[in-house]
Amino acid sequence: MTNDTAAPLAIDGGEPARLGAWPEPPTVAPATDAAPVRALEAEFAAGLGLDASTVIALASAAEARRWALQVTVTGRREVVLPALGATSWVAVVEAAGLTVVAAEGDADTAAISARGFSTVATPETAAVVVAYPFGHAPVLETVLPVARERGCTLIEECSEAVGASYRGAAAGSIGRAAVFALGAPHLLSGGIAVGVDGGALLVLRDETLAARVRAEGAPIEEAVARVALAEWRGSEDALRARRELAWELTFNLRGMRGVASMSHGRWIHHGYDRYVFRLRSMLWKRSLEETLAVLQAEGVPVEAALGPSLATDASMTDDRTLAANRLPREMIALPLHAGLTSKDMDLVAQAIRKVERWAL
Secondary structure (H helix, E strand, O other): OOOOOOOOOOHHHOOOOOOOOOOOOOOOOOOOOHHHHHHHHHHHHHHHOOOHEEEEEEEEEEEEEEHHHHHHHHOOEEEEEEEOHHHHHHHHHHHHOOEEEEEOOOOOOOOOOOHHHHHOOOOOOEEEEOOOHHHOOOOHHHHHHHHHOOOOEEEEEEOOOOOOOOOOOOOOOOOOEEEEOOOOOOOOOOOOOOOOOEEEEEEEEOHHHHHHHHOOOOOOOOHHHHHHHHHHHOOHHHHHHHHHHHHHHHHHHOOOOEEEEEOOOEEEEEOOOOEEEEEEEOOOOOOHHHHHHHHHOOOOOOOOOEEEEEEEEOOOOOOOOOOHHHHHEEEEEEEEEOOOHHHHHHHHHHHHHHHHHHHH
């Protein structure tokens, strides 16, 4: 698996680029407020520039998504989902008796593209779910006009986007509804382990609808709310740390032939739920699975950034779904949190450079 000029890979018995366990995120002492659920709702709403009544802390993300559909979708039968990054919505949409329609993603960011949305929207399209993959905002100024023209409800999937914004508008403050699922490794974990659905914040811009959900929905556990509230109060510093780490790693990856960092426009503030880089598939001669295994052996806890495309029946020659089929094989994610250091980013870059020599 090695070549004549590259240092031996750890997977082949060489010295790993970095040694030791990946640092754990900093622990957060739960808030001690007498009414942590109401405090979380009010303070989170204030951060979005909304009234406190518009945020409801619920017991699960699945319930938050169900309510978002139930109170905003009427009459029509189709819901457009991004082909990438919205798998969690499929079961909820289908359970509501609605039809999932997958829309092409942007070739640079994996977020839904306006062209992809407009291509699949029909007179039966009731809503479009707009996700923020890895904390990166979609280009909403192109998506919103399509939604208005088609008379569709816009719902934001913001679980990876705490602190993200587009043209100064906070993620979660733009659509008619928004869902922020809690859980590791999100900025707001609530102390919930990876893969466990233990809570979410639902944003409903209509105060009457919000009042209904508050009265009928299952509330979040108080212990989860206490941790999430403490994390929210420290989110500005935590987000700053993530951004600084991301910027440093991006700088360290400059000049690499086989890897590209994820770019974003000047109007986007990235939430950096994870750091994502891309393999240049025209140059990279190894599969995603091989690459992940080799990087992991070098001490870098990477994973595939995206699951399979929802556009499963699309042809690779169909330009409406070309990006959605290609990007899952090219994008790699690295966990980010405030417990990491510049040295960690240096070692990650060294590992990627080492692996690049093997892969080109």
